[in-house]
Structures are given as C-alpha cells and as structure tokens.
Amino acid sequence: MTRKTPLQRPRALRYLGKTIAKVVSRLETAAETIGPLPPGMRMTGVTAGQFSAIDALEHMVNELGPASVRVSTWTTGIYDVERTRAIRVDGRITDVRFLLDRGTFEKSPQFAGPLIEVLGESAFRCLSVHAKVIIVDGGPGRRAVFRSSMNLNKNLRTEQFDIDVDDEVAGFYALWFDGLWEESGRTNDNRRIIAAIYDRYRALPGAGAPATGEALQDRPDLRQRRVRKGDVTMTLADLHSLIGD
Numbered sequence: 568m569t570r571k572t573p574l575q576r577p578r579a580l581r582y583l584g585k586t587i588a589k590v591v592s593r594l595e596t597a598a599e600t601i602g603p604l605p606p607g608m609r610m611t612g613v614t615a616g617q618f619s620a621i622d623a624l625e626h627m628v629n630e631l632g633p634a635s636v637r638v639s640t641w642t643t644g645i646y647d648v649e650r651t652r653a654i655r656v657d658g659r660i661t662d663v664r665f666l667l668d669r670g671t672f673e674k675s676p677q678f679a680g681p682l683i684e685v686l687g688e689s690a691f692r693c694l695s696v697h698a699k700v701i702i703v704d705g706g707p708g709r710r711a712v713f714r715s716s717m718n719l720n721k722n723l724r725t726e727q728f729d730i731d732v733d734d735e736v737a738g739f740y741a742l743w744f745d746g747l748w749e750e751s752g753r754t755n756d757n758r759r760i761i762a763a764i765y766d767r768y769r770a771l772p773g774a775g776a777p778a779t780g781e782a783l784q785d786r787p788d789l790r791q792r793r794v795r796k797g798d799v800t801m802t803l804a805d806l807h808s809l810i811g812d
Contacts, residue, residue: 595617597626613726624701624713631711631732637704673760681768702737702744
C-alpha cells in the first residue's frame with residue numbers, strides 16, 4: 568500500500584538582495600502611487616487611505632492582466648454590486664475567488680446576498696481568516712502579490728502596503744491560498760453557509776420572495792435573476808459577459 572505524501576504547506580519565504588521602492592502618498596491614486604509593475608519590482612509604502620485595496624487590484628490587473636485574481640480579506644466592503652462590476656473591467660479579470668472570514672460574511676446578508684447573486688456561490692469560501700492579501704496571476708513574469716492593512720473599501724486612515732512582482736513570491740502566497748481554499752471546501756459546510764446567507768438575503772423586505780434551503784446551483788433562475796444596487800442592474804450572465812469565458 569502506497570502512503571500519500573502530506574501536502575507541504577508554505578511557512579515562510581526568505582530572500583535577500585532586491586532593491587525595494589519606498590513611497591509615501593497622501594493624495595495620489597493607486598495607479599499614481601504604485602506606477603508600472605515590471606518583473607522583479609518590490610515596493611513598500613504608506614498612504615493616508617485615499618485609495619483602497621480594490622483600487623490597487625484594478626491597477627495591478629491593468630498592468631498585468633488578463634489575470635486570475637485571488638483575494639483573502641477579513642471585512643470586505645466589496646458587498647456592492649456596482650463596485651463588483653467595476654473591478655471586472657474590459658475582460659481583464661479572467662477568474663476571481665475570495666477567502667472571507669465567516670463571522671463578518673454572515674453578519675450582513677443585505678450586502679453579501681447581492682454579491683453571491685452576481686458572482687455565484689463558487690466564488691467564495693468562508694473560514695477563519697484575517698489576512699489581507701491579493702494575488703494577481705497574469706502568467707510567467709506577470710505575477711504579483713499585494714499585502715496591506717487595507718480592506719477592500721476605502722478607509723480614510725493611515726494604511727500600509729507591500730507589493731512584489733515576482734513569480735516565486737506570488738507562488739508562495741498562491742500555494743497558501745489554494746491550501747486554505749481546498750481545505751475549506753472538503754465538506755458541504757461552506758456550501759451550506761453560503762446558501763444560508765443567500766436565503767437570509769432573499770427573506771429581507773424588498774429582496775423578493777424567500778428562497779428555500781436548496782443549493783444555489785440548483786436554482787435554475789439564478790443566472791437570469793436581476794440584481795439592482797443603486798443605478799446598476801445586471802444578471803450573473805451580464806457579469807460573465809464582462810470577463811469572457
């Protein structure tokens with residue numbers, strides 16, 4: 568009988584000898600603060616909170632995309648369908664996955680529900696997480712990782728961030744992310760959590776008739792159900808058309 572080799576989880580990555588760009592910014596946008604992202608670039612910086620992690624994500628995707636995106640965050644502030652659409656511009660994000668803290672995700676079904684409806688159940692995994700990391704993978708030489716104190720929404724307080732445009736560093740964090748993603752999806756618990764949050768959203772006044780407890784993918788009307796947030800109305804199919812197949 569062959570014994571399986573345990574999956575090696577990343578622990579720490581040490582590296583020396585690279586020049587680090589240092590920035591301090593109070594007014595500039597994410598694009599102005601971060602600038603070009605050539606292979607091998609390392610940057611550390613502090614801001615006054617004038618841009619968010621989503622703004623940084625957009626800039627990274629513009630520089631490195633089309634790209635897949637992995638996001639780990641504790642409290643998102645991305646529970647806005649309009650903002651969700653804004654981060655998927657011109658087909659530059661080919662795929663997006665979120666690791667979210669279960670406690671914060673469950674607390675706000677009125678915001679989480681539309682996001683689940685637009686992105687789909689399969690875009691989320693819930694677990695105990697506090698790390699704020701964005702991994703953008705545009706292929707060899709175009710992989711970057713963004714670590715920061717920032718939530719995905721803008722917060723006018725002092726923030727810090729670090730960026731590495733480096734396949735090895737991005738791969739280190741991708742291995743960490745994928746390990747958590749795989750582990751949190753081993754049982755049906757994650758599916759039940761997302762379905763329960765969505766059902767709570769559907770039961771809210773003005774959100775439509777309450778849904779049953781069935782799995783989201785078993786609801787044939789989900790892709791065509793229209794979501795309205797402010798002046799934005801779209802279906803899941805609409806969103807998929809923005810990012811391509």
